[in-house]
Amino acid sequence: MTMNGWLQIAFFCAVLLAATKPLGLYLVRVFDGSLRFLRPIERMIYRAAGVNPDEDQHWTRYTAAMLLFSVASMLLTYAVLRLQHRLPLNPQHLAAVPDRQAFETSASFTTNTNWQSYSGESMMSYFSQMTQLAFHNFASAAVGIAVAVALVRGIARRGGEARGRLGNFWTDLTRATLYVLVPMSLVLSLAMIQQGVIQNFKPYVEVTTLEGAKQVLAMGPVASQESIKQIGTNGGGFFNANAAHPFENPTPWSNFLSVIAIFLIPSALVYYLGRAVKNVAHGWSVWAAMFLLFLGGVGVTYWSEARGNPTHAARGVDVVASATNPGGNMEGKEVRFGVANSALYAVVTTDASCGAVNAMHDSFTPLAGLVPIVNMQLGEVIFGGVGAGLYGMLIFVVLTVFIAGLMVGRTPEYLGKKIQAREVQMTMLYVLGAAASVLVFTAISSIATSGLAGRNNMGPHGFSEILYAFSSATANNGSAFAGLTGSTYWYNTQLGIATLVGRFALIVPALALGGFLAEKRVVPASVGTFPVSGPLFTLLLIGVVLIVGALTFFPALALGPIVEHLLMGAGRLF
């Protein structure tokens, strides 16, 4: 580990902290409807869609609208992918996307996962890319934000007068897109172009390399895709190499911009929580829990990668960092990013449900590979996906309040609202849904021939690949250990289902929880109330996230990355 590496990580933390409050305040104004500068466009959209923006929807209606929107847009995408050979803007005359991949892709993009089992340039027409995949980059992010905002409203609304109403899905969706996602990606696109990310519609360029070989360089409107892919925590790369590709991520600055962009909205949403529930300290306490978990992840990953593979050192490879040697484990990493930025990127992209990568996670040392898996298995609550991170963390907050709140001798209350049977039920459904999807799918694939066939490696590393894939799909991350061959009927179908379960089987209980909380009277706080702010609460929350979130997966992790790490120490590699 180098001072330079830590300074870069510290710089990242400082910028994140500085941006959280201003952006959070902006979000408050967007979602309470007091920001109106795009009102005419908003109104046009509502009129065209035929929705009543003033309706305060009951949680069931809110959920129904969300599901309707998601299912309809997913079906549309499926149809377009299957029919793209008959649709315009297909100069390469690409054939219809096979059913299994059309299903998986439409599910994956609708759920903000962006797991790609195909190669874009050889399978997706421009029409499919522009009208469907790009659309989902915005829409799935906006849905996530809407759900988080609705849950926060449920928590914040006072007294019985809310009667389970959470706001209006259509206005939340529209505002998240118009006021947040579009302007932010516009700004980021320009910054990325300045850094040298390409943005053109030119044909592919054929060049002669220094060695005299011919090479085709792919072109395209990369910067605009890149920005929403990061800001919306989508992660689906323009190029197969994702953010490791020099046209997607050319410089350390573009790398910094793209990695900070992942955390911007999730972090600001936590501040939004504090503001909306009129307990800013609570918001910061949750933020602190996320931040400490993030730091822990970065620490372990960076340490493990900087330490490198002991087998290499044993064979005389110089793994010590110096002015001319990045040191550590450089396998699968870009030289311009080095160990620190690769570790940071890997942790951020899996803390959030982004899934963009600037290095090969498959080539990480086992412990460094463990961190991304654990991050995803925790449900991506360390800042997390846009919206998804907040509502996931709020589930853990409710759990914490329930378990620890009893210890102060009262029926647990979260911000004045009693946590009772129904709320606990929804919380457990959420936890159960996530755990079941990862464990059951991984179990099936780890003994079925078709599942085993997809592995790139044997032994525990192969197991990690399968575990990573289903953790990633369930958590709607979309990154891969990049060893697994995912484009088979087996994996396309199961990963597609896992993304749907990981999204909707969790959103519905989350919204129900919001609705139930919005029905509750508020008990005024007193010194007898369980405190939901301060260092103690932050530590408790971290404890519950780790124990409830990670204990479930400990056996699986022990048979994957942990045993691999121990075997590596013994000189055995996979």
Next chain:
Amino acid sequence: MATLSQGTRRRPLFDPPIVRRAMRDAVRKLDPRHQLRNPVMFVVLVGSVFTTFVCARELLGGTAGWGFTLQLALWLWFTVLFANFAEAMAEGRGKAQADSLRKSRTQTTARRLTGESREGKFDQRGPVAVDAERLRRGDVVLCLPGDMIPGDGDVVEGVASVDESAITGESAPVIRESGGDRSAVTGGTKVLSDYLVIRITANPGETFLDRMIALVEGASRQKTPNEIALTILLSGLTIVFLLAVTTLQPFAIYAGGAVSVPVLIALLVCLIPTTIGGLLSAIGIAGMDRMIQQNVIAMSGRAVEAAGDVNTLLLDKTGTITLGNRQAAAFVPVNGTAIERLVDRAQLSSLADETPEGRSIVVLAKEQFGLRGRSVGAHAGETPSEPGVLGPVFVPFSASTRMSGADNGTHQVRKGAADAVLRWVTDQGGKVPADLSTVVESIARDGGTPLVVAERDGSATPTVLGVVYLKDIVKGGMRERFDRLRAMGIRTVMITGDNPLTAAAIAQEAGVDDFLAEAKPEDKMALIKREQAGGRLVAMTGDGTNDAPALAQADVGVSMNTGTQAAKEAGNMIDLDSNPTKLIEIVEIGKQLLMTRGSLTTFSIANDVAKYFAIIPAMFVATYPALQALNIMRLHSPQSAILSSVIFNALIIVALIPLALRGVRYRPAAASVILRRNLVLYGVGGLLVPFAGIKLIDVILVFVGLV
């Protein structure tokens, strides 16, 4: 703690007869229908049955290693039995508690009359002595002077003065007679004169005891709201771990070493929250037991739980915050009267006054002015100018005059409420001194009751001598208790019939947060509704029939045992000691109950970390010897590791039974302080204890040679 021990019947935690019975009950509770009520323990039961089955097959098939499976099976059965035992212990203690309570309550004997004479008169010669608790509705009893009225009823015959001070706080006796408005009598009140024949209209408190025992015994025991929520959490965790363990087998097969099913069951049982799952119902029952120890009968577990959540306590001033009676604190002369004269007249008028207020005047006169008590007819001596103080005759307080006093020939002394005495003075042509109203008001403002003293000598016009300052005496230690309640975040509101000035002064002195002055029953009701509309839970005590609606409305309504049947039916708890201050203990027991649940849940979940480190390496060390590195406890062998974990998991239930029955230690403090303490104790403790415990058991197992 000191306050909890007051009136407590201490019982050793493991009373041999209760233990013996609990052991039998533990086996009886293996009934699957009973186990289904507790999903966590049901999973353990199914696991035990399955492991036993596997063991039997191994034994018949002559497979090596059946001894290990047998030990696993035995300890799994023990896990279920220990949990049953905990529940049975709590039930047994509750029943024993109630039995001894019933015995102590039967000391009152009643004279039950049999048969009705022809004229409708009862045969008073043949009353049968029966225990008051055995009276039933419709029984007719005779009460003679000095008798405690054994239960609520209607007077069917006779007129008598009855001391109802225990209920009303009013020390003046009231008249109860057959027929009309004044025929209802209340259990616990005392007949002072004459006799009454009473038809009992309600079964005495025993029925409440019976009802509560039924609650303890499980037949009618219902899960409380928080218990339901906690059961959902525990069931959810159980399902999560069920998934984690069942999917572990495919992972193990992938790794190349399938795990035996009994070992998987062992892991599952260790991971699911058996500690809290096994003790959950015991904790709930023990909460009710602790109520009985305080001589409080809770009518539902829900009420005990609600007590912990109370935000606002409504406390009646008289009897709760202040002693039932006021005491003379000062003599204030008016109109230039010599203070000795005022003291002398005040004492004279009170000599034969048996009310506590009257007696306190005599006491004060003696303490401050050395004025000795005079028997009727005695001479004060030092005032020879006044004629005829030879034979004072006491004039008792009456509701029409609202004064009491003494007549000595033509010399009359009167003391009473300001307006009553003033009317007596002005009606007879006397004048009201100019400075009187100032004195009266300032006493009222200070929270006292002004008692005006006037005299009339012969045909002269009466003169006002001065005022006796009667003061409400706040019970000792109340301020500290209210401070403690405040530290817990509970607001106290004093209810009083006094005027706002007086009420404010007493509230100030006692240290309550708020007060409701000139309170009528409907004001009390309105206050409760207002508090509840603000999301607060309200607790109150009450005894009168007019308290019944408020008792029913309050979240925790504690009725006094001396109270009317209506009040008892309306509330959800009955205090057999009729001590309104006990509300504070009730709240503390409720809080302790919830804290115990939370602490053991945290402990149970935190335990899992150590168990993973014991069992996971044990399961897979054959496949991946490198996993031995996770065996940080350095347990002897895979078998000893698994067995030690299962044994620890079973024994910790037994080890925690005392905690479940007694409740975690509770000291009033702010939530953040309590949280920190319990978190360190049960959270951090829960992480560390099993490491030591499992290691210790492992060492013992190896030493004994069981593995």
